[in-house]
Amino acid sequence: MAIDLLRLPTDSIVRPDKDRFLNEENPFEAMMSRFDRAAELLDLEPGIYKILRNPEKQLIVSVPVMMDNGDVEVFTGYRVLYNTSRGPAKGGIRFDLNVTLEEVKALAAWMTWKCAVVNLPFGGAKGGVICDPLSMSVGELERVTRRYTKGIISLLGPDTDVPAPDVNTNERVMAWLMDTYSMHVGRTENAVTTGKPVEMGGSLGRKEATGRGCMLVTKEALTHLGMDLNGATIAVQGFGNVGSIAARLMAQQGAKVIGISDRAGAFYNAKGIDIDAAIKHVQQHRSLEGFTGGDAIDAEELLTLEVDVLVPAALENVITTKNAPRIRAKVICEGANGPTTAAADPILDEKGIFVIPDILANAGGVTVSYFEWVQDRMGYFWSEAIVNERLGDIMTRSFGDVLQLSKQHRVNMRTAAYMLSISRVATVHRLRGIYA
Ligand SMILES: NC(=O)C1=CN([C@@H]2O[C@H](COP(=O)(O)OP(=O)(O)OC[C@H]3O[C@@H](n4cnc5c(N)ncnc54)[C@H](O)[C@@H]3O)[C@@H](O)[C@H]2O)C=CC1
Numbered sequence: 001m002a003i004d005l006l007r008l009p010t011d012s013i014v015r016p017d018k019d020r021f022l023n024e025e026n027p028f029e030a031m032m033s034r035f036d037r038a039a040e041l042l043d044l045e046p047g048i049y050k051i052l053r054n055p056e057k058q059l060i061v062s063v064p065v066m067m068d069n070g071d072v073e074v075f076t077g078y079r080v081l082y083n084t085s086r087g088p089a090k091g092g093i094r095f096d097l098n099v100t101l102e103e104v105k106a107l108a109a110w111m112t113w114k115c116a117v118v119n120l121p122f123g124g125a126k127g128g129v130i131c132d133p134l135s136m137s138v139g140e141l142e143r144v145t146r147r148y149t150k151g152i153i154s155l156l157g158p159d160t161d162v163p164a165p166d167v168n169t170n171e172r173v174m175a176w177l178m179d180t181y182s183m184h185v186g187r188t189e190n191a192v193t194t195g196k197p198v199e200m201g202g203s204l205g206r207k208e209a210t211g212r213g214c215m216l217v218t219k220e221a222l223t224h225l226g227m228d229l230n231g232a233t234i235a236v237q238g239f240g241n242v243g244s245i246a247a248r249l250m251a252q253q254g255a256k257v258i259g260i261s262d263r264a265g266a267f268y269n270a271k272g273i274d275i276d277a278a279i280k281h282v283q284q285h286r287s288l289e290g291f292t293g294g295d296a297i298d299a300e301e302l303l304t305l306e307v308d309v310l311v312p313a314a315l316e317n318v319i320t321t322k323n324a325p326r327i328r329a330k331v332i333c334e335g336a337n338g339p340t341t342a343a344a345d346p347i348l349d350e351k352g353i354f355v356i357p358d359i360l361a362n363a364g365g366v367t368v369s370y371f372e373w374v375q376d377r378m379g380y381f382w383s384e385a386i387v388n389e390r391l392g393d394i395m396t397r398s399f400g401d402v403l404q405l406s407k408q409h410r411v412n413m414r415t416a417a418y419m420l421s422i423s424r425v426a427t428v429h430r431l432r433g434i435y436a
Pocket residue numbers: 165166167168169210237238239240241242243261262263264299313314315316335336337338362363365366
């Protein structure tokens with residue numbers, strides 16, 4: 001019997017009821033229900049289906065830290081490697097009080113699909129520490145970072161698992177992580193993490209990359225819909241790395257950003273918010289609290305403003321079955337990971353809203369992380385113009401790939417993006433054998 005290398009013979013498949021949402025706000029279930037739909041459309045064989053539904057490794061560590069007042073606190077940290085068939089695990093580290101293992105598992109799976117959508121030679125991972133970084137001193141943050149790094153060090157390495165910044169972590173945290181790892185292995189190893197300061201092997205353009213990617217795919221989406229970013233109205237939820245840069249770059253393209261928000265509040269200005277002034281305000285005050293460049297509005301109202309483009313760029317589960325019927329944007333560019341619950345997807349579809357899914361929309365960050373990793377390994381660094389040009393090529397091509405698949409299969413962009421990425425990961429599993 002000839003063995004078809006690209007299809008493995010296996011037992012029967014048992015899929016959970018795809019219309020059942022046990023808990024709308026469980027991010028892992030949200031990821032899984034999209035995965036299931038794409039797997040069904042791809043007619044994914046049972047063996048690969050089972051492999052791809054399970055994370056490869058889940059590590060839970062205790063992170064004991066001496067606080068500034070002399071007390072010892074023990075934080076809980078996670079690192080999940082979801083799938084490494086295509087290359088080293090890649091994905092950010094989040095410091096937040098709401099971190100859970102379910103969330104980290106979902107984020108690690110999304111990293112797997114994201115890297116595959118833009119065709120990077122990486123698998124997917126994510127990490128998190130349950131803590132409140134906003135109430136901690138710089139010294140406490142450094143100690144948490146170093147102790148957490150020590151806890152997950154068996155996973156880390158340029159060929160195995162390469163972290164990056166995520167919510168409430170930044171270049172400085174990546175510098176501490178890289179230093180802790182380098183001390184452990186006894187040499188300077190800058191390719192162990194990305195999103196580092198440029199002075200120590202970071203890539204030009206990484207800090208802006210996720211927001212730039214959002215701007216680029218939004219431009220593509222608007223062109224596809226016969227609209228133009230120049231003159232489009234925008235609302236942005238979350239004004240950190242992703243949201244503030246996406247807002248700034250969209251404004252530079254002629255868009256009018258009429259609403260912005262962060263955890264301190266939401267602001268509206270029909271004439272367009274001065275984004276540079278808002279960024280300056282956040283640099284000085286750590287949040288938008290007290291911002292005078294717009295009228296304060298309700299946080300929920302920001303999501304339902306009548307705009308051409310809504311950019312959720314904060315956290316998961318902000319567009320749900322409760323508010324989706326009231327969303328008036330024509331396009332949603334998911335800067336955040338998992339901002340829309342799976343149960344809200346069909347409501348947005350019915351309303352004809354064009355959703356650029358997270359695993360495509362925010363892939364600019366990991367794409368330039370890939371460039372950073374390549375540059376660190378070569379020891380040769382590129383100009384910002386080259387980084388941006390290559391990022392532009394990948395984002396535009398990936399948007400086109402997903403759009404084409406969505407037309408071909410008459411599915412929305414999210415399902416098409418999952419189909420593309422799952423088929424790429426599945427192909428590698430088939431070629432390597434199921435024990436990859
Ligand atoms: N930093 C990166 O390169 C990438 C980040 N992402 C995702 O983008 C999202 C944001 O990440 P970053 O910008 O890096 O984090 P960040 O920590 O720099 O910013 C988060 C922002 O969200 C705001 N926020 C928190 N809760 C909020 C709420 N309830 N309402 C409104 N705003 C709220 C915070 O005040 C802050 O402005 C996350 O989902 C992250 O996973 C995705 C791809 C790459």
